[in-house]
Amino acid sequence: MNATTVAVDLAKSVFQLAVADEHWKIIETQRLTRTQFERWFLNREVNLVIMEACGSAHHWARWLNSLGIEVRLLPAQYIRAYVKRNKTDAADAAALLEAARASDMRPVRVKSVEQQALQGMHRIRSLWMGTRTSRINALRGFCREFGIAIPVGARTGVEAISRILADPNTAVPDLIRGTAKLLVEEIRLLEARIAQLERELAAIAKFSPACTTLLSIPGIGLLTATALVAATSGDVSHFKDARHFSSWFGLTPKEYSSGSSRHLGRISKKGDRYLRMLLTHGARERAACVQGGAGRRARGVWRAPLGIGCAESKQPQ
Incomplete structure (x- = not known):
């Protein structure tokens, strides 16, 4: 059988599959063990696999890519809205198919x-x-x-x-x-x-050329540079612009708008908390240096490099 799309609800040892035809209609469901899951894809022709970007998803995405199968990882927090009625593995797999059809659903890049x-x-x-x-x-x-x-x-x-x-x-x-x-x-x-x-x-x-470039930016230190490279593989070309990149880890403000009334609140704090913490410490340290005097501003001297001396999320009191 030639399946067009397969949605996979991942777990540690049980995998729920929803197989859809070219019209996105579910024509088969499977509940497989880990061994059966691997054998199933080795014996089927699949064009597209859809999974949540959760634990082990990147591993399975790399494995499926090695078989020549396209993989689309969807943000886990956006899938819940597509689940109908009670939450089950089968309902989650079906929700993945519905979410994948949304034109504004941006997939997560597969990490190496x-x-x-x-x-x-x-x-x-x-x-x-x-x-x-x-x-x-x-x-x-x-x-x-x-x-x-x-x-x-x-x-x-x-x-x-x-x-x-x-x-x-x-x-x-x-x-x-x-x-x-x-x-x-x-x-x-x-x-x-x-x-x-x-x-x-x-x-x-x-x-790492990407880390070297990042380290040349004021406010970016060792930890921030390597963490950004780990999160983005040093390539941010898939982001539309700098604001979309900032929105990705929650540095843009929340918006509460209706009609002609628009209100921008505090930062959303979505996305990677660790990256946001590092960048916040870098901005705080940079601001402290700028306020330290004209001489310090001219030389760009830092009191401590970001990511080494001041990247703890909580100092002991």
């Missing part, structure tokens, strides 16, 4: 293995930064319970806590001091791992 690996490095760094922050905040809280105030700043705070724990006359009881030292050791280990990961990102950026 290198892009996803680079994004994974950024996610790992974010996890380590979050763990480091939580450990520092915990130590601050413990010290506060014993009447010890820790100065503001992650690095300054860890150094102060280390000195307090090493002091035999400190107010921190012996009962908790040993365990608290283990937390400090864990923080030091996380910092070493983060530094190593940043060195690996720097090596990647050194041999």
Whole structure:
């Protein structure tokens, strides 16, 4: 049988298929295991596969492309409106077919293995930064319970806590001091791992023309450049203009308009939160430098490079 279009509702081990003819009419449905899913496409002639841009979608899109099949990934948040009545795997697959027919539905570009690996490095760094922050905040809280105030700043705070724990006359009881030292050791280990990961990102950026170009822009540092390349593969030609690119990760304002009344509110905060956080820190740092004096404006001196010293989403207090 020659199917024109196949909509796939992805899952970890169960895949729901809706097969449509050239008129977008569902002529067959299948519920397959992972092995059956791979065998099904190897034994069928398929022109187009439609999937949500969700977990594992890019992997399956690359695999299907290797078979010569066109793949269209649709934004997951826009599919819900096309689901009829109750939510089931079959209804989700049918909704994908309806959504694919919408002329204004823009597909998501399939990411390469290198892009996803680079994004994974950024996610790992974010996890380590979050763990480091939580450990520092915990130590601050413990010290506060014993009447010890820790100065503001992650690095300054860890150094102060280390000195307090090493002091035999400190107010921190012996009962908790040993365990608290283990937390400090864990923080030091996380910092070493983060530094190593940043060195690996720097090596990647050194041999990436797209990263080199981005690093020449004021407000763009190592993390922002590599994260943008990972998200867009260094090619933004598929965006209509700069405003559409900004809208993609939520930097354009929300609009509340009706008739002749138009109101633009705060930024929408849609899209990639991590990218938006990096760019916001870059803009904040750049603004601080501009306000620092005429000499600083002339030289374009930064107090800290974006993405290394000031890209944490939350500083420990």
